Amino acid sequence: MKLYGFFRSSAAFRARIALNLKGLDYEYVPVDLLKGEASKPEYRDGLNPQGLVPTLEVDGLLIAQSLAICDYLDEIKPQPPLMPHDAAGCARVRSLALFVACDIHPLNNVRVLEYLTNQIGVSKDQRLAWYHHWIHEGFVALEKSLSRSPATGKFCHGDTPTLADVCLVPQVYNAYRYKVDMTPYPTLRRINETCLALPAFDKARPENQPDAVP
Amino acid sequence: MKLYGFFRSSAAFRARIALNLKGLDYEYVPVDLLKGEASKPEYRDGLNPQGLVPTLEVDGLLIAQSLAICDYLDEIKPQPPLMPHDAAGCARVRSLALFVACDIHPLNNVRVLEYLTNQIGVSKDQRLAWYHHWIHEGFVALEKSLSRSPATGKFCHGDTPTLADVCLVPQVYNAYRYKVDMTPYPTLRRINETCLALPAFDKARPENQPDAVP
Numbered sequence: 118m119k120l121y122g123f124f125r126s127s128a129a130f131r132a133r134i135a136l137n138l139k140g141l142d143y144e145y146v147p148v149d150l151l152k153g154e155a156s157k158p159e160y161r162d163g164l165n166p167q168g169l170v171p172t173l174e175v176d177g178l179l180i181a182q183s184l185a186i187c188d189y190l191d192e193i194k195p196q197p198p199l200m201p202h203d204a205a206g207c208a209r210v211r212s213l214a215l216f217v218a219c220d221i222h223p224l225n226n227v228r229v230l231e232y233l234t235n236q237i238g239v240s241k242d243q244r245l246a247w248y249h250h251w252i253h254e255g256f257v258a259l260e261k262s263l264s265r266s267p268a269t270g271k272f273c274h275g276d277t278p279t280l281a282d283v284c285l286v287p288q289v290y291n292a293y294r295y296k297v298d299m300t301p302y303p304t305l306r307r308i309n310e311t312c313l314a315l316p317a318f319d320k321a322r323p324e325n326q327p328d329a330v331p
Numbered sequence: 332m333k334l335y336g337f338f339r340s341s342a343a344f345r346a347r348i349a350l351n352l353k354g355l356d357y358e359y360v361p362v363d364l365l366k367g368e369a370s371k372p373e374y375r376d377g378l379n380p381q382g383l384v385p386t387l388e389v390d391g392l393l394i395a396q397s398l399a400i401c402d403y404l405d406e407i408k409p410q411p412p413l414m415p416h417d418a419a420g421c422a423r424v425r426s427l428a429l430f431v432a433c434d435i436h437p438l439n440n441v442r443v444l445e446y447l448t449n450q451i452g453v454s455k456d457q458r459l460a461w462y463h464h465w466i467h468e469g470f471v472a473l474e475k476s477l478s479r480s481p482a483t484g485k486f487c488h489g490d491t492p493t494l495a496d497v498c499l500v501p502q503v504y505n506a507y508r509y510k511v512d513m514t515p516y517p518t519l520r521r522i523n524e525t526c527l528a529l530p531a532f533d534k535a536r537p538e539n540q541p542d543a544v545p
Contacts, residue, residue: 166472167430178419182433185425192418204406205392211399216381218429219396223437232464237453250446258380 118143119174121164123150124326127222127287128183129171133321134283135187139194147328150227184218187280199280210274213262213281217288221255225291245295252292256302259285264304271311278312286312290323332357333388335378337364338540341436341501342397343385347540348497349401351531353408361542364441398432401494413494424488427476427495431502435469439505459509466506470516473499478518485525492526500526504537 120136120143122129136143148154148170155161156168165172165181173180173189180186191199200207223229225248233239233247263269273281289309292299299306312318323329334350334357336343350357362368362384369375370382379386379395387394387403394400405413414421437443439462447453447461477483487495503523506513513520526532537543 161472166475167434167469168472169434178422180422180426182426182429184429184433185422188425189418189422192421204403207406208392208394208399208403211402212394212396215396215398215432219398219433219437220381220383223433224443228468229438232461233451236460236464237447237451237457239451243451246450247446250450254442255381258375258382261380 119146120144121146121148121160121172121174122170122326123148123155124323124329126150126170127291128169130287130290130321130323131183131218131283132171132173132186133326134286134318135190135199135280137317137320138197138199138278138283139190141190141194145327147326149328151330184214184280184284187283191280197277199278199283201274201279206268206274209266209268210279210281213259213273214279214284216255216259216262217284221251221288222284222291224251248295249297252288252295252297255288256292256297256305260302260304263308269304269308271308273308278315278317282308282312282318285309286318333360334358335360335362335374335386335388336384336540337362337369338537338543340364340384341505342383344501344504344535344537345397345432345497346385346387346400347535348500348532349404349413349494351534352411352413352492352497353404355404355408359541361540363542365544398428398494398498401497405494411491413492413497415488415493420482420488423480423482424493424495427473427487428493428498430469430473430476431498435465435502436498436505438465462509463511466502466509466511469502470506470511470519474516474518477522483518483522485522487522492529492531496522496526496532499523500532 118141120132148160155170161168164179167181171183173186180189187199200210230244233244263273268274270276272278273285286309289305332355334346369384375382378393381395385397387400394403401413414424444458447458477487482488484490486492487499500523503519
């Protein structure tokens with residue numbers, strides 16, 4: 118099993134967490150996004166037409182999209198499960214995960230920030246304001262959802278990590294990296310700390326990857 | 332079963348397609364995004380903390396995020412399935428669906444376009460260029476993925492509609508609405524037409540909703 122990733126990509130971070138939670142060994146193949154390696158023909162044509170990371174390669178099968186990777190891993194290695202066993206629980210976990218994966222993360226992706234700078238000509242301050250805006254917009258709602266629900270436990274859903282935590286932790290990581298004020302989000306901070314205390318999450322952190330740049 | 336939606340929201344469009352494919356009756360409750368109804372406290376506090384549509388209400392359970400809604404429907408009413416039965420097929424379908432749901436659609440959401448106009452002060456032309464850019468960026472890769480894979484059939488995956496088609500059709504609809512040149516995407520056009528010939532997709536179209544505005 119090979120994971121094509123980049124230390125700082127939060128989508129790749131999710132895939133690493135899922136692989137670690139499942140206890141699966143994998144070969145990590147760095148794709149240097151700073152050098153545009155994911156946009157090169159050999160990566161786009163051979164591995165991932167979108168030119169994005171991560172890509173998981175399993176016996177010739179190529180899987181793009183971090184959440185598709187997580188679901189695949191959950192299917193081929195059901196224990197420990199990334200999803201609850203009841204339909205309502207699954208819906209809640211998926212909804213929390215997609216909340217981050219669809220409505221926060223894509224807006225702050227490198228390619229989007231580059232478009233803002235290069236095509237629209239925004240200033241550094243405007244770019245940072247954009248970044249913070251979408252995180253706050255999402256985190257306010259996420260904090261409300263999590264803090265009010267009796268289904269929230271030590272983790273986003275109950276007392277074991279799920280797909281929701283797999284998505285939350287890399288997003289909180291980005292927030293800290295961009296110095297977003299996390300004071301208003303005590304539940305997100307608490308769950309993030311609980312997750313990072315587990316080796317599966319800790320080992321997946323960007324700075325613990327072989328391609329990490331200080 | 333109640334679906335809170337807006338005729339033009341492509342996430343709500345997805346949920347309507349899934350409900351129709353499953354043959355489920357539902358009450359459609361319009362939330363007027365043009366009047367900002369999804370951002371009002373009664374909607375945010377009571378139904379959807381994100382202030383987005385759609386929200387599905389089933390026996391007191393509230394589900395946000397269109398893909399979480401689709402998966403829930405697939406779980407409570409497995410026939411006809413929205414996902415293939417093999418792990419590799421599921422991964423492919425999920426990857427295609429997320430491709431649209433994470434990497435095209437969120438960038439062209441109303442709230443994002445409004446931020447570009449109101450906070451960054453982009454011109455109408457810049458806003459349109461932004462819109463077209465992310466659709467082309469995504470569609471080039473999607474066309475390549477679909478046209479090259481032997482797994483593509485009458486629909487995105489094989490000869491029955493899946494979650495991938497549920498996501499594709501509303502995105503192609505938006506592309507036509509914004510006059511994106513669809514000439515380079517013959518596979519996307521063909522699958523879109525095949526889908527829209529089915530009543531489940533046709534009935535879900537924005538113009539066929541009670542809250543449609545010409």
